[in-house]
Amino acid sequence: MIPVQGLNGAVVAVLGLGRSGLSASRALAAGGAVPRCWDDNPEAREKAATEGFDCVDLKRDGAFEGVARLIVSPGIPHLYPAPNPVVSAALAAGVPVDNDIGLFFQSFADDSWDEFDTAPRVIAVTGSNGKSTTSALIHHIMEHVGRPSQLAGNIGRGVLDIDPAVDGEVVVLELSSYQTELARALTPDIAVFTNLSPDHLDRHGGKGGYFAAKRRLFAEGGPDRAVIGVDEAEGRFLAGQLSEGAVDDRVIRISVAEKLTGPGWQVFARKGFLSEYRKGKQVGSIDLRGVAGLPGAHNHQNACAAYAACRALGLAPKVIEAAFHTFGGLPHRSQTVGEAGGVRFVNDSKATNVDSAAKALAAFSNIRWICGGLEKEGGLGGLSGATAAVRKAYVIGREAAQFAMQLDVEAEVCTTMAAAVARAWEDAEEGDVILLAPAAASFDQYDSFERRGEDFVAQVKKFAP
Template sequence: MIPVSGFEGAVVGVLGLGRSGLSAARALREGGAQVLVWDDNIAARERATDEGFEARDLRRAMDEMACLVVSPGIPHLYPEPNPVIAAALDAGVPVDNDIGLFFRSLGAGWEMYDRAPKVIAVTGSNGKSTTSALLHHILTSSGRESQLAGNIGRGVLDIDPPGDGGMIVLELSSYQTELARALTPDVAVFTNLSPDHLDRHAGLGGYFAAKRRLFAEGGPDRAVIGVDEPEGRFLAGQLSEGRSDDRVIRISSGRKLLGPGWYVFARKGFLAEWRKGRQVASIDLREISGLPGAHNHQNACAAYAACRSLGLAPRDIEAALRSFAGLPHRSQLIAEANGVRYVNDSKATNVDSALKALQAFDKIRWVCGGLMKEGGLGGLAAGLPHVTKAYVIGREPEAFALQLPGVEADICGDMATAVARAMADAQPGEVVLLAPAAASFDQYDNFELRGQDFTRNVQDALPK
């Protein structure tokens, strides 16, 4: 645990008692704060009171509180503030989250280290989980102490105090970066940007602004920036003092980047590192099974660049890339039988991530559908030629199928039917791919359960 500093003897409210909220409450108490908690869910409140926390309507405690700590899923500005947060803003009570508490507390007592620990923070629309896990894998494979936390792995305040020269890899969502009052990573990574969570951020500009705070507020020593979208190029330009400023490492999947700066890019399956106008390393990514497709090659570029900024050698990074198994529900190869591959990419919950999955394979039997997000499916057009046939699930599969022009669509409704029909139709050399391009909430509590259902149906149908 990382005890929260700066609130000794003060009253701090914690709103939302999921994983991050309860973790923050424990860390605040460990640091000497008097903690008041609240969650609209009675069971969550009971779990907290069982641990000795006082549950109270926080709107009636504003005069006492030095700070209000908010869980990431609770709106604080758009579409409208939660009533407790609105009361805090009216009363002038500072509002923070567990990420802000982490950064303000982590450096306490660092004079004891010969080599200060380092924090690498990863944000972006797609690929941040894989990039974070890949970074952690490379660091541990290279003999470095590393902990993985944030939006993946453990809560940021649940990790162990790092050892001498230890590394902490954080995956951070826009919900987390937007509210944190302290953001001071040593290395910050921006993977890419595509429309998502637009209601929460009042549009694409607000969404990008939330991501940008990790760089603008924190001033990292190194910034790794994906420049395949205008927002990334803009961010890299804002952070750089000039073309040769190697504090900014620009990365790309599909574009060759040249100039006097520091660049890492992947083209035609090969990762290349260029610095000061010269190529210094190259890696063949084509046969690395844990990183299929151009989108994963971008993830590899981001992790490679961050590790190079920390002083790791290219050969050590390459060895770790080859042993990376990938993450569940993210281009996860779950089976191969009779020449057909079965891939679970349930995390492809938006159009951009689903497009990347479609472009990673040819001859796809595509299991798709669910709760469509704002903007429709027009952005999938470039990937549809890869689809042999779509098998559409969800509560409104007909409406989903109507947005797939030129694609033969089988209206299945549920996962079991879709998997059974796709498996019956699949021919050698084809891929049965779950990449829904939609949220899961019309049929599942989360994308993990959807991916597990797909996996179970496939494995149950395969010969034993």
């Protein structure tokens, strides 16, 4: 646990008592603060009460008298589409609003660091797609070279649940836009921006607000080094804002769309080969085609981001390359889960938006595509031109028929995962890939993309035990 510093003796309100809320309450108490907790869910309040936390209705009049700060869980809106009433009350009372990420950056360093030979470092990864794989890959590389490392945030443990740092440690954080938008302290040593595509637009008041939330990690965080994906206009703009000029190697630009040139520091992947250039000269190269845990151009982008972050720490290209080959990938992200009769089953349930699904489709040939679910804002137009390798789509979800009508390939309405996998298997021929890449959220049928992926795996076992 990371005890919260700077709030000893202060009353701190905590709204939302899920994983991050309870973790924040424990860390606040460990640092001498007095948590005042609330959740609209009685079961969540009861769980907090069993741990000894005082649960007080933060919606009542005067609830913020004497309160030093309000800590809000990621799922609770603080601005768009409308602020939670508790957040509004806190702001009206002049109480600062923060989250567990802000508390972490405020509290991670302590006096013990004075005795370390090598100060711990924090690498924070954000972006629309690929941040989980990138974060896990960086953490894996650290473990591969024997450097102490912890993985936290949206993946692994909660940020305040990790252990206090040891000499030379690297903490890798995956951070969503919900987290970066609200955190009052953001001070990573290295910050990574993978890419940007429309997502969570209602929560951020549009694409501009969504980008602004991610940009805070860099503009307000002031990292020593910034790794920026420049395949979209927003990434190019961000890299330009952070750089003092073409030769400024504090910004490492990455791409899978083009060869990057110039006197700065660039890492790019083309036709399966990763290249690193500095001052106009190539200084590193990796053949990614044989890296089983990183299939497709979208994973090559993740490889570029992780490679650049690790190079910024001083690791050698050959060391990073060796670690790539021992990376097994993440569950629900282009994960091969079975093979039978020359047919491969791939679980990419994490492809919850159009852009991530398009990238998954580009990674394979002869695809029997299982898709559908709770359609996100913006529709399916972004899939146009991305379905060339799809032989047929098998659509799941409560609105499967409407979803299927928007696709530009032959589509069969299956509704359930069991039916979709069975029909895809019946139609499949040797060399086909049965790919779950929903291009939609899971919440019409499942409580998470993980549950959806687990159902896919369970159905696959009927045909590829």
